[in-house]
Amino acid sequence: xxxxxxxxxxxYLVQLQNKTKIRKENKEFVVEGIKMVEExxxxxxxxxxxxxxxxxxxxxxxxxxxxxxxxxxxNVFSQISDTKTPQGIxxxxxxxxYSMNDLMNNIPLIVIIDNLQDPGNLGTIIRxxxxxxxxxxxxxxNTVDIYNPKTIxxxxxxxxxxxxVYENDFLDAIDFIRNKNITIYxxxxxxxxxxxxxxYSGPSAFLIGNESNGLSEEAASKADVLIRIPMCxxxxxLNAAIAxxxxxxxxxxxRDN
Numbered sequence: 416x417x418x419x420x421x422x423x424x425x426x427y428l429v430q431l432q433n434k435t436k437i438r439k440e441n442k443e444f445v446v447e448g449i450k451m452v453e454e455x456x457x458x459x460x461x462x463x464x465x466x467x468x469x470x471x472x473x474x475x476x477x478x479x480x481x482x483x484x485x486x487x488x489x490n491v492f493s494q495i496s497d498t499k500t501p502q503g504i505x506x507x508x509x510x511x512x513y514s515m516n517d518l519m520n521n522i523p524l525i526v527i528i529d530n531l532q533d534p535g536n537l538g539t540i541i542r543x544x545x546x547x548x549x550x551x552x553x554x555x556x557n558t559v560d561i562y563n564p565k566t567i568x569x570x571x572x573x574x575x576x577x578x579x580v581y582e583n584d585f586l587d588a589i590d591f592i593r594n595k596n597i598t599i600y601x602x603x604x605x606x607x608x609x610x611x612x613x614x615y616s617g618p619s620a621f622l623i624g625n626e627s628n629g630l631s632e633e634a635a636s637k638a639d640v641l642i643r644i645p646m647c648x649x650x651x652x653l654n655a656a657i658a659x660x661x662x663x664x665x666x667x668x669x670r671d672n
Contacts, residue, residue, distance in 0.1 A: 429495055465503060467488050515592075518552070523550045524663070524666055528553065530624065553592065555582065602624070616669050
């Protein structure tokens with residue numbers, strides 16, 4: 416049993432939880448909680464860590480994973496956990512490398528994200544996207560790290576199933592999508608058409624901008640159509656994740672019909 420925070424494995428786990436640079440260099444990240452560990456593909460799990468209390472109550476469950484695990488004292492586990500009330504189980508998981516082609520299917524529905532900064536928003540978009548049937552997510556390089564622990568928790572497992580790509584040449588990547596005959600719709604305050612007036616049954620992509628500043632002018636200029644979500648009262652716009660949900664489920668409604 417690991418009983419010291421000076422243990423090298425404990426130090427590495429803390430770094431993975433807290434530092435994007437370490438995650439990128441090692442191509443590994445941490446998932447936490449029984450649901451997330453259960454949903455992680457077994458061939459991508461490097462090692463599982465369980466608290467002393469958790470393994471006593473769930474030894475059969477842990478053994479059924481068929482993956483090497485390490486027992487950690489309850490006190491030390493609270494130090495490596497990113498949550499206030501740890502469930503007592505986490506795992507180190509290998510990252511996957513996706514390409515732009517992985518975002519495509521027969522009738523693509525892609526979310527394009529420009530400089531989103533809130534990890535909870537990004538995680539919610541990934542989760543909602545899976546529910547609405549998206550084919551993938553393209554992100555600018557300055558978008559929040561998808562492997563941030565808060566983002567991972569917000570995806571509720573969708574991070575393992577939704578293809579995503581970060582692109583340094585973000586505008587070129589949008590052009591790549593346009594060249595696939597995919598119509599790009601930008602959620603924008605200057606949108607002249609309500610989102611319900613457009614047709615998304617064909618290959619489509621939604622451009623979503625930063626929480627505070629919206630889309631950059633350069634990204635917005637790549638859109639085929641600027642659309643808006645009508646607001647009542649004095650509300651100017653919706654939260655980025657909620658706006659994305661509204662758009663994606665309108666696309667799903669049209670495609671289902």
